[in-house]
């Protein structure tokens with residue numbers, strides 16, 4: 001049996017105090033509250049530290065970037081440093097064959113016990129040539145890694161729903177992880193996902209050894225159960241019908257609701273307005289910009305970002321369903337009016353015919 | 363059919379000969395109630411739906427805690443939606459127990475007679491090559507079929523509407539339709555389609571109101587008033603013809 005988390009932390013030179021600090025932060029992140037710290041500490045003292053591999057496919061590494069900015073750096077430190085992050089292209093020291101070997105070894109030695117974190121979508125078109133590592137396609141690597149994994153987390157919108165690579169016309173056939181593996185996948189969408197959310201999901205998995213409660217799209221309910229809109233501090237302005245009409249108007253300065261500026265808060269499930277970003281400093285709406293719905297599937301295709309109804313396909317960027325609808329409505333009215341005119345012109349012959357019939361029958 | 367020459371002449375001076383009409387109770391009370399509840403609910407839904415998509419600039423002089431108009435607009439939309447759905451459910455039920463003018467079969471052109479009537483109505487309404495064809499007493503087959511398509515849109519709006527609503531409600535009914543969201547590619551897409559079909563209703567209402575007036579005029583047997591009182595009028599013709607056959611049908 002390998003080292004426990006506490007043992008390997010000791011080896012890395014962490015003090016007992018730091019370990020407990022970590023346990024407290026982890027307990028809170030996993031939703032146990034401070035009181036759970038003791039429980040976590042006892043788990044981490046005994047439990048073998050899990051092997052973790054962090055795969056990078058079609059992505060920009062913004063998820064990794066986000067992750068290292070969590071509010072409780074000790075947790076991230078511990079996760080990256082201690083949790084035998086056996087393989088991660090971005091951070092590991094090993095390179096080339098050595099790196100590939102460490103991945104192979106992890107899979108072999110930890111069958112059914114290691115955790116896979118996937119960043120990025122997997123291209124499936126043209127035999128998967130658009131993303132290859134060490135001569136193997138992303139899809140082949142994913143299948144190998146996923147086969148014996150204890151749990152799989154899809155980091156970010158790329159891995160969860162394809163994100164920008166999968167935007168129309170999706171030239172590389174970028175595909176979300178959950179569609180490729182036949183195991184449950186924890187989706188943590190967002191471009192990038194919120195650091196503290198990522199941390200909490202991983203910690204939940206490590207501490208409790210079980211997947212957090214997921215919704216119908218595989219997202220942890222705790223963080224993706226409500227819309228940005230439901231907890232937005234500008235919501236009272238929305239209900240009062242107070243809207244920003246243009247970026248530089250008085251209403252924008254007053255901090256009114258950004259709905260008319262295309263805010264996607266009402267259709268976006270994420271924790272931004274609660275957890276916020278950069279140690280809870282702010283989030284886009286607080287900084288005066290609408291939500292662009294970065295954690296929702298297909299958000300790149302739902303443009304333009306500054307219109308809250310998408311443009312109608314095939315009619316240019318400015319035309320929404322309402323422009324088309326108004327045109328059709330007016331055309332209908334015109335048609336009806338024309339019909340009425342024709343009917344009136346025919347009036348005499350209609351009446352004459354009716355009378356002729358009456359005559360005949362009476 | 364009066365043979366009294368005096369009466370005949372009186373009518374002739376009005377440009378008309380006396381003919382007999384028979385009163386037919388076509389739209390039963392539940393059907394009329396359905397129609398008007400639906401009309402009110404749909405109007406509310408369309409107006410509030412449009413406003414939700416395009417909030418008006420009303421008053422920006424007050425603070426948020428002093429007004430709630432957008433909230434009320436949405437509330438009316440959701441409340442009217444429930445009324446409309448249950449009302450529609452009632453109409454579906456009545457399609458199985460109501461009279462022959464209300465029965466579900468009239469909405470589908472299954473018989474040859476109905477199909478022929480569709481051609482006839484197109485000739486009368488659209489091409490205007492026919493003055494006033496033999497149009498059935500209840501829904502004419504073309505109108506009925508278009509109502510059927512409208513019912514499909516009703517269903518579509520109900521499903522997408524509840525799917526959107528499920529995100530902000532704990533009620534069981536909206537949650538039955540949650541699956542639609544991932545299927546259609548996210549709430550944004552669902553919202554787009556839900557909003558787009560608002561315009562179907564606008565179109566429908568324009569054409570529907572116009573055509574009831576038109577048929578009231580062209581058929582001359584109380585099309586418009588029938589949806590208030592329920593009665594329409596059938597012409598009583600000589601034995602063996604269409605009118606007599608209709609007369610033989612039982613009405614409730």
Ligand code: SF4
Pocket residue numbers: 228229230232233234235236238256257258259263264265266285290291
């Ligand atoms: S700013 Fe956006 S998320 Fe906030 S209340 Fe307005 S529409 Fe909702």
Ligand code: SF4
Pocket residue numbers: 190191228268270272283284285290291292293294295
């Ligand atoms: S506010 Fe919206 S666009 Fe911005 S990060 Fe959150 S979910 Fe993404």
